[in-house]
Each structure stands twice: as C-alpha cells, then as structure tokens.
Amino acid sequence: MAERKCTLSVLVENTPGALARIAGLFSGRGFNIDSLCVAETLDPTLSHLTLVTRGDDQIIEQIIKQLRRLIDVYKVVDVTEEGDYVEREMALIKVRAEKENREEIMRICEIFRCKIVDVSPKTYIVEVTGDQNKLQAVIDLLKPMGIKEIVRTGTIAMKREKKTA
Amino acid sequence: MGKVMTGARMIVEALKREGVEVIFGYPGGAVIDIYDEIYKTEGIHHVLVRHEQGAAHAADGFARSTGRVGVALVTSGPGATNTVTGIATAYMDSIPIVVLTGQVPTKLIGNDAFQEVDTTGITRPITKHNFLVKKIEDLPRILKAAFYIAKTGRPGPVVVDLPKDVQQAKGEFDYPEEIHLRSYNPVYEPHMRQIERAYQLLEKAERPVFLLGGGVISSDAAPEVLELAERLNLPVTMTLMGLGGFPGDHHQSLGMLGMHGTYYANMAVANCDVLLAVGARFDDRVTGRVDAFAPMAKIIHIDIDPTSIQKNVKVDVPIVGDCKRSLQRLLEVVKEVGQPKKYWQERFKDWWEQIEIWRKRYPLIYKYDPNVIKPQFMIEKLYEMTKGEAIIATEVGQNQMWAAQFYKFKKPRTLITSGGLGTMGFGFPASIGAQMGNPGKLVIDIAGDGSIQMKIQEMATAMQERLPIKVIILNNGYLGMVRQWQELFYERRYSQVSMAVQPDFVKLAESYGAFGMRITKPEEVEPVLKKILEMNTLCVLDVIIAPEEGVFPMVPAGKATTEMILV
Numbered sequence: 001m002a003e004r005k006c007t008l009s010v011l012v013e014n015t016p017g018a019l020a021r022i023a024g025l026f027s028g029r030g031f032n033i034d035s036l037c038v039a040e041t042l043d044p045t046l047s048h049l050t051l052v053t054r055g056d057d058q059i060i061e062q063i064i065k066q067l068r069r070l071i072d073v074y075k076v077v078d079v080t081e082e083g084d085y086v087e088r089e090m091a092l093i094k095v096r097a098e099k100e101n102r103e104e105i106m107r108i109c110e111i112f113r114c115k116i117v118d119v120s121p122k123t124y125i126v127e128v129t130g131d132q133n134k135l136q137a138v139i140d141l142l143k144p145m146g147i148k149e150i151v152r153t154g155t156i157a158m159k160r161e162k163k164t165a
Numbered sequence: 166m167g168k169v170m171t172g173a174r175m176i177v178e179a180l181k182r183e184g185v186e187v188i189f190g191y192p193g194g195a196v197i198d199i200y201d202e203i204y205k206t207e208g209i210h211h212v213l214v215r216h217e218q219g220a221a222h223a224a225d226g227f228a229r230s231t232g233r234v235g236v237a238l239v240t241s242g243p244g245a246t247n248t249v250t251g252i253a254t255a256y257m258d259s260i261p262i263v264v265l266t267g268q269v270p271t272k273l274i275g276n277d278a279f280q281e282v283d284t285t286g287i288t289r290p291i292t293k294h295n296f297l298v299k300k301i302e303d304l305p306r307i308l309k310a311a312f313y314i315a316k317t318g319r320p321g322p323v324v325v326d327l328p329k330d331v332q333q334a335k336g337e338f339d340y341p342e343e344i345h346l347r348s349y350n351p352v353y354e355p356h357m358r359q360i361e362r363a364y365q366l367l368e369k370a371e372r373p374v375f376l377l378g379g380g381v382i383s384s385d386a387a388p389e390v391l392e393l394a395e396r397l398n399l400p401v402t403m404t405l406m407g408l409g410g411f412p413g414d415h416h417q418s419l420g421m422l423g424m425h426g427t428y429y430a431n432m433a434v435a436n437c438d439v440l441l442a443v444g445a446r447f448d449d450r451v452t453g454r455v456d457a458f459a460p461m462a463k464i465i466h467i468d469i470d471p472t473s474i475q476k477n478v479k480v481d482v483p484i485v486g487d488c489k490r491s492l493q494r495l496l497e498v499v500k501e502v503g504q505p506k507k508y509w510q511e512r513f514k515d516w517w518e519q520i521e522i523w524r525k526r527y528p529l530i531y532k533y534d535p536n537v538i539k540p541q542f543m544i545e546k547l548y549e550m551t552k553g554e555a556i557i558a559t560e561v562g563q564n565q566m567w568a569a570q571f572y573k574f575k576k577p578r579t580l581i582t583s584g585g586l587g588t589m590g591f592g593f594p595a596s597i598g599a600q601m602g603n604p605g606k607l608v609i610d611i612a613g614d615g616s617i618q619m620k621i622q623e624m625a626t627a628m629q630e631r632l633p634i635k636v637i638i639l640n641n642g643y644l645g646m647v648r649q650w651q652e653l654f655y656e657r658r659y660s661q662v663s664m665a666v667q668p669d670f671v672k673l674a675e676s677y678g679a680f681g682m683r684i685t686k687p688e689e690v691e692p693v694l695k696k697i698l699e700m701n702t703l704c705v706l707d708v709i710i711a712p713e714e715g716v717f718p719m720v721p722a723g724k725a726t727t728e729m730i731l732v
Contacts, residue, residue: 017295021289024289024290062472071348
C-alpha cells in the first residue's frame with residue numbers, strides 16, 4: 001500500500017503526561033512523527049496538537065484509533081482526509097547578508113512576502129510563513145547566500161469551511 | 166460539603182465506596198500513612214505478599230476469577246518497579262486492576278530522593294491510564310476515575326501514584342457517585358446495520374466458525390455464546406484467553422486454536438468461509454502466518470476496542486461494541502428472521518461431517534506410558550477428578566499449554582493464565598488472588614518446576630492466609646518449552662534449560678508449614694490427587710514427569726496454522 005503524508009489535528013486534555021503519552025505511543029508502536037506542534041486552545045483545559053505523520057492507510061487508521069484510545073485524547077481529525085484545509089508553517093532563517101546580496105535577499109522576501117525581523121551588519125533574520133513548498137522554495141533561494149541557522153515551527157493546519165450553504 | 170480527612174483516610178474510604186474488601190500489598194515508607202489507616206479500618210482485608218510482583222498478580226487473579234476490580238498497594242521506588250511485570254501482565258490481557266503506589270513528597274519529586282522513581286513515566290505504556298496526584302483536592306475524583314477507567318470499556322490496569330505529603334494533607338472528601346470523562350466514552354452498543362450484515366453472512370455461510378477470545382470472558386457473554394452456538398449449530402473454537410467462554414466438553418467445542426491448538430480447530434479455521442470472531446485480537450500465536458489465516462473467510466469481528474479491529478487481519482464486517490450486547494443484538498436478529506433450528510442443522514451438515522473427519526484423524530492425544538507420568542495424563546486425571554469445575558491457574562510454558570489442551574474448561578473465569586505477556590511466576594500469586602476472591606472453591610495452580618521458582622516465596626502468603634491452594638508442579642527438570650524449541654528447531658542444543666539444581670519441593674513446602682508430596686508413577690496419580698483435593702491446606706505436589714515430553718500439535722512460529730507438527 002502506498003505511503004501518504006497525514007496531518008492530524010488532535011485535541012487533548014491539558015494535563016501533565018498527555019504529551020508524553022502521545023509521544024510514547026508513536027515510539028512504542030513504531031509510528032513516525034514528522035513534526036509536532038502543541039499549544040493551548042481558547043479553552044485552557046484543552047491543548048491543540050498538530051501532528052504530521054506518514055504511513056499506508058492501514059497504519060494511519062491504527063494511528064488514529066490508538067490516539068483515540070488514550071484516555072486524555074478528546075478528538076482526532078485527519079485533516080488531510082477530510083478534504084480542503086489550510087496548512088502553515090513558519091521558519092526563522094538567519095542568512096548571511098553581505099553588501100553584495102542584501103538587495104537580492106530583500107527582493108526574495110518581497111516576492112515571497114517574508115519579513116526581515118532582525119538586521120545586523122552581516123546577517124538578516126528572515127521570517128517566512130506558508131505551506132511546506134513555499135518554505136522550501138525560500139530556503140533553496142537563500143541557501144547560496146549562506147544560511148547560518150534555521151528554526152521551523154512544524155506544521156499547523158485547519159479545515160476550511162464549505163464555500164456553499 | 167464532604168467530611169474533612171487526610172488523604173490516607175480518603176484512600177481507605179474510597180476503597181470502601183468501591184466495594185473493595187480485599188487488597189494485596191506490601192508496606193514501606195511512602196505508604197505508611199495508608200497502612201496506618203488500614204490498621205484502623207474494619208472491612209478491608211489486606212493480604213501481605215512476599216514480593217510486590219506477587220501483589221499485582223494476586224490482584225489480577227482476584228479480578229480474573231471474580232470479574233471485580235483487583236487492588237494492590239505498594240510503596241514508592243522498588244515497591245512500584247516490582248509491580249511492573251504484574252501491571253504489564255494485566256494490561257496485555259485487559260484485566261481491571263488498580264495499583265496504588267506511594268511516592269516521595271511532591272516537593273522532592275524529581276530530586277532523586279530516597280526510593281524515588283518516575284512511576285507514572287515507567288508505567289505509562291503498560292497501563293490503560295495512570296495518575297500522579299499532586300493536590301489533595303484532586304484525590305477523590307482521581308480515585309473514582311481510576312476504578313471507572315479500570316473496569317469500563319476494554320478493561321485494564323490503572324496506576325495511582327500517591328505522594329506522601331498528599332496522603333498526610335487534609336481535605337474534604339467529596340466522593341462522586343458517578344463520573345463523566347469527556348475524553349473517554351467507550352462504545353457498548355453495536356451498530357445495528359453491522360449486526361444485520363453479520364447475520365446475512367452467517368445465514369449464507371456454508372462453513373462457519375465461531376471464534377471466542379478473552380472479551381467473551383470479560384464481558385460475561387458466555388450465556389449468549391452458548392445460545393447462539395447451539396441455535397446456529399456453529400463449531401466453536403477459543404483462544405487461550407477465551408477458554409471457558411464455551412463449555413470445553415460440549416460436542417460443538419473444537420477446543421483451542423493456534424500454535425498449540427487442536428488439529429481440527431486449525432483446519433476448521435483454515436477452511437471456513439465465515440469467521441465470527443468475538444473479543445479476540447488475532448495475536449500471532451493464534452493466526453500463525455497471517456496471509457494463510459482463514460484465507461477463504463469473510464471475517465466478522467466484534468470487539469469493544471476499535472484498535473483491535475483491522476490491526477492484524479482484514480475484517481469484512483467490523484463491529485465495535487461490548488461482546489455481550491453485540492451477541493444479544495445478533496440473537497435478536499436471529500430470532501426475528503426466525504430460521505428454524507433445522508435450517509442450520511441441514512445447512513452445516515456437510516461442514517460438521519468434514520470437521521468430524523478431522524477430529525477423528527488427529528484427536529488430541531498422547532502416548533500413555535505405565536512407567537512414567539505423562540503430564541497430559543496428570544491433567545486429564547485432574548480434569549476428571551475435579552469434574553472440570555476447579556479454578557485453574559497456570560504458570561507459563563508447557564504446563565500452561567497442557568492445561569489449556571487437556572483440562573476442558575466448562576465455565577468462564579475458571580482459567581487464570583497469562584496469555585498476552587506470558588509471565589512465568591504468574592500462576593501461583595494469581596491463585597492466591599483467586600482463592601481470596603472465591604473462598605470455598607477449589608483453586609489449583611498448574612506449574613512447571615521453572616515457573617514456580619519465580620514466585621515460590623508466596624507460599625508464606627498462602628500459609629499466612631490459610632489458603633488451601635493446590636500447587637501441582639509438572640517437574641521435568643527443564644525449562645520445558647524452550648527445551649522443546651531447541652529440540653525441534655535448534656538441533657537439540659539444550660542451551661541453559663536444564664534446572665539441574667532444584668530445591669526439594671516437598672521439604673520446601675513443609676518448611677513453610679504446607680503439605681508436600683512427590684509422585685513418580687502413573688498409578689500414584691489418582692489416589693494422591695484424591696487425597697490432596699480433600700485437604701484443607703496449601704498442598705504442593707511435585708510430579709516427576711517424562712522429561713522430554715513435548716506439547717503437540719505445534720505450529721512453528723511464522724508458519725501457517727495448517728503446517729502443524731503432530732505427535
């Protein structure tokens with residue numbers, strides 16, 4: 001069976017150990033985590049977790065069922081399965097910005113609607129937000145200038161509402 | 166407003182509210198406050214084990230044999246880590262136990278304090294859920310949740326870690342009558358559409374098999390199983406955990422399937438066209454090579470745990486629900502459609518003829534030897550003399566498989582065995598739990614000379630409680646199951662399986678004040694069994710058996726279940 005990427009949106013009780021339980025489930029059963037993003041929700045007793053994993057349909061079904069089986073897990077949605085969704089990731093990229101390429105970096109930032117959030121005599125920090133393809137494109141373009149450091153948030157995702165009533 | 170009391174008192178009060186009358190434990194510094202409350206409390210009997218692993222197994226044996234939640238109480242650090250094997254055993258077999266562990270005071274947690282371990286961290290992957298209680302206000306609700314989680318849905322062990330300062334703190338005891346957990350809602354009621362689809366498959370089947378797993382026992386579905394099997398004339402086979410779910414002496418029983426299952430059970434499953442599996446999880450010991458398992462069958466799978474469905478085998482009609490309720494709904498459909506009994510008799514006549522041919526070709530047999538006791542003979546005699554009505558605990562290995570094959574369990578909750586984890590040393594402490602939960606009933610531990618030595622110190626516990634358990638050691642001087650594998654698959658290289666030095670089990674029993682006896686000849690079996698079955702004390706029977714007797718049939722690991730090695 002073909003492997004596919006799968007983005008899961010998971011609501012869990014905001015209790016100590018809940019995240020460890022989820023991480024342990026993945027390592028214990030040999031599932032992959034490509035990225036993981038956790039934060040509070042409007043309801044402070046629940047945390048929201050976006051988890052990107054991969055596997056064939058049977059493995060993804062198992063991952064979802066095993067997550068639902070955890071007592072602390074309130075809700076699991078396979079965002080990728082449910083159709084139209086928005087996916088975003090942010091990266092901070094510290095790039096070498098010498099005299100000869102400062103202009104070029106700013107042009108790239110303009111095209112990709114990135115922000116320069118820190119300027120030093122020899123570097124910029126570029127903030128870029130978008131889906132994984134966009135991030136990859138920016139990284140590829142900045143690489144020749146000399147990327148000194150890069151930090152990514154991991155993916156967050158949200159289902160789109162239906163466009164018709 | 167609840168009464169103000171200490172955390173330690175709350176724990177004892179909560180146990181009372183949950184109807185707990187017996188707990189198994191071992192005191193220590195981090196639980197001394199709870200033990201002080203137990204000292205002052207009437208109505209909760211504490212069984213003092215000799216090692217904390219024994220407490221967890223005893224709580225487990227209590228739960229398996231009674232259907233109620235078993236409780237263990239141990240101290241922090243080594244007390245908690247010693248229960249780990251017991252907790253994992255209960256987890257693999259979905260047994261409801263609550264393990265209360267002491268913990269160092271909250272302000273010392275994380276400091277590598279004396280007798281500190283990260284108990285919730287260690288037990289996370291082997292519990293259904295666990296809790297660390299950090300505030301006295303949370304204690305009543307957590308205790309309620311622990312029992313609720315342990316016994317509902319797919320049952321399992323729950324650990325509650327109790328820091329010493331929480332036990333000593335005072336708070337209001339508001340014990341909830343009921344609890345609702347928004348993130349935990351097990352589904353009991355099956356989807357009717359799926360039940361109807363299951364019925365349609367059965368009605369059109371030509372070669373059906375009814376497969377029972379441990380879920381039949383834990384949901385008390387044996388009456389429904391019997392009714393459905395008899396009405397529909399279905400051949401019934403059971404996993405190790407399902408034994409007792411259908412009477413083993415019933416003519417429709419094919420016995421156990423899988424690695425050491427009967428020839429006819431494995432052949433029936435391999436050739437069936439509809440497999441109705443209830444409360445089983447298609448473990449590798451049951452399926453053998455998965456692609457050769459029931460290759461022609463449409464599979465109907467009823468289980469309360471959705472993760473069990475579609476995990477190991479592809480299922481055609483998945484039904485998530487309580488086994489008992491699902492079978493009740495299925496029976497309703499059977500009655501509503503109202504096919505007469507004759508329909509099913511006629512329909513499966515040819516199928517039964519085929520099964521009887523298999524049954525006659527390779528029945529479950531062994532070669533009797535007048536000079537040495539065959540373990541199968543021993544268990545057959547035990548079955549006859551107890552009329553199949555005893556509660557049988559087993560250890561793990563050959564003793565366990567012979568017991569499963571030759572003791573035809575008639576009722577649910579009479580086989581107490583570690584199926585999933587395969588824990589040597591389980592049987593004897595589990596039989597202590599079973600005897601505590603079933604005073605007056607005959608409780609027997611079928612052991613091997615290897616397994617019994619793993620928890621032999623619990624003889625003291627049994628004697629202290631005056632429990633008349635009968636321990637039958639099938640003594641072949643070997644770690645027999647490993648030896649059998651070495652014989653069959655490793656050219657008889659018997660690496661580290663000889664138990665050349667053993668204690669004198671008879672004298673050892675006597676040193677604990679129990680009755681001990683050794684037998685070596687087949688003619689001794691009946692009179693000696695008769696004698697010890699009537700004795701009202703712990704009896705240890707050292708049965709010297711044929712040393713290289715094997716368990717057969719046997720499906721080599723990874724082979725198809727039709728590729729059996731027969732006797």
